[in-house]
Amino acid sequence: MSRRIIPVADFSAAPIVSGRMQAPSGVLHDTLSRPLRDLRISVTDRCNFRCVYCMPRAVFDKDYAFLPHSALLSFEEIERLARLFVAHGVEKIRLTGGEPLLRKNLEFLIERLAQLTTPTGRPLDLTLTTNGSLLERKARSLRDAGLTRVTVSLDALDDTLFRRMNDADFSVADVVNGIAAAQAAGLAPVKVNMVVKHGTNDGEIVPMARHFKGSGAVLRFIEYMDVGTSNGWNMTEVLPSADVITRIAEHFPLAPLEAHSPAETAQRWGYVDGSGEIGVISSVTRAFCGDCTRARLSTEGKLYLCLFASSGHDLRALLRSSASDAEIATAVAEIWQGRSDRYSQLRGSQAAEAREKSGRRVEMSYIGG
Ligand code: SAM
Ligand code: SF4
Ligand code: SF4
Numbered sequence: 001m002s003r004r005i006i007p008v009a010d011f012s013a014a015p016i017v018s019g020r021m022q023a024p025s026g027v028l029h030d031t032l033s034r035p036l037r038d039l040r041i042s043v044t045d046r047c048n049f050r051c052v053y054c055m056p057r058a059v060f061d062k063d064y065a066f067l068p069h070s071a072l073l074s075f076e077e078i079e080r081l082a083r084l085f086v087a088h089g090v091e092k093i094r095l096t097g098g099e100p101l102l103r104k105n106l107e108f109l110i111e112r113l114a115q116l117t118t119p120t121g122r123p124l125d126l127t128l129t130t131n132g133s134l135l136e137r138k139a140r141s142l143r144d145a146g147l148t149r150v151t152v153s154l155d156a157l158d159d160t161l162f163r164r165m166n167d168a169d170f171s172v173a174d175v176v177n178g179i180a181a182a183q184a185a186g187l188a189p190v191k192v193n194m195v196v197k198h199g200t201n202d203g204e205i206v207p208m209a210r211h212f213k214g215s216g217a218v219l220r221f222i223e224y225m226d227v228g229t230s231n232g233w234n235m236t237e238v239l240p241s242a243d244v245i246t247r248i249a250e251h252f253p254l255a256p257l258e259a260h261s262p263a264e265t266a267q268r269w270g271y272v273d274g275s276g277e278i279g280v281i282s283s284v285t286r287a288f289c290g291d292c293t294r295a296r297l298s299t300e301g302k303l304y305l306c307l308f309a310s311s312g313h314d315l316r317a318l319l320r321s322s323a324s325d326a327e328i329a330t331a332v333a334e335i336w337q338g339r340s341d342r343y344s345q346l347r348g349s350q351a352a353e354a355r356e357k358s359g360r361r362v363e364m365s366y367i368g369g
Pocket of ligand 3: 288289290292294305306307308341342343344345
């Protein structure tokens with residue numbers, strides 16, 4: 001009999017809407033006064049890569065129970081929720097996954113989302129994070145549908161190492177060509193995300209910096225995080241961002257740059273010769289929970305308030321009941337107003353350790369990065 005693995009995703013409660021309706025006013029604050037500004041929407045839990053730090057093949061194998069299509073939010077459902085989130089103050093929507101470009105006809109969803117405007121009439125910042133493998137083929141249609149920018153993940157330029165890290169035999173050329181196609185299509189500036197695993201790909205930091213310096217793409221180095229439970233995370237495999245900066249600055253002098261906004265996750269550094277910038281996302285060594293304005297909508301419509309949450313709020317149940325827009329908007333308001341999550345700040349504390357022991361954590365591929 002084949003082994004059936006159930007994804008860690010079923011601890012969510014359907015929100016209960018209280019009697020008093022809360023019409024969206026364009027701004028919502030949580031218990032730590034953080035506004036709701038960003039929404040990440042996972043459009044699929046499937047992926048054509050098996051990155052060792054995200055979907056290790058030993059866990060995400062042929063017996064892994066991915067969600068059936070009927071469980072996924074439809075494009076109509078995503079658009080309806082997105083509209084309500086935007087009315088509550090969301091200005092930026094990022095599509096993610098799994099691999100978002102695997103979702104059939106994704107351009108139709110982008111077309112719908114691109115029509116949304118903020119309460120003050122501004123267009124949304126509509127972007128997408130992808131592993132880049134299908135980008136060469138899709139960049140133009142994504143742009144035509146209304147996507148404004150794209151972030152591409154790339155962990156190494158060395159082809160052997162890259163194939164080992166994605167564990168699905170995709171070549172560096174597939175992704176590099178995807179980045180070029182995105183730039184040519186005007187999805188600029190392209191951001192390139194490299195997850196640094198100490199002892200695995202930290203030797204690629206300087207070659208990656210050299211490659212993208214002056215290219216117009218903004219390379220960002222992400223500290224390897226303890227997301228989910230399947231990647232066997234260990235602190236010894238985290239290379240602090242400070243070390244990344246030191247290593248690059250030995251070859252190419254750098255100077256710190258101002259953040260674009262307080263909620264920006266990356267710290268920016270510019271090449272002093274004026275040939276562009278890089279960013280470091282220090283999720284482990286420098287928690288940025290105090291400015292975290294992000295909500296995450298899982299593939300099956302559960303709302304998560306933190307990347308490290310163990311449970312979400314089942315908005316799909318509301319959508320598929322006879323709930324009105326006013327009721328769903330009220331549920332979203334009540335959920336955000338009750339938010340106190342700040343996992344990275346508490347990492348290592350007793351509270352975090354107690355939760356750790358409970359073993360309940362969603363996977364990045366399910367909740368979206
Ligand atoms: N498949 C797409 C991709 O790889 O870009 C989108 C989804 S992926 C979950 C989003 C981002 O999360 C990627 O940049 C990936 O490198 C990052 N990521 C996944 N697991 C991570 C981990 N354990 N630590 C840090 N970043 C991680
Ligand atoms: Fe897939 Fe992205 Fe996770 Fe890699 S990081 S396995 S590409 S979802
Ligand atoms: Fe936001 Fe949670 Fe990450 Fe803190 S740990 S920055 S609250 S997602």
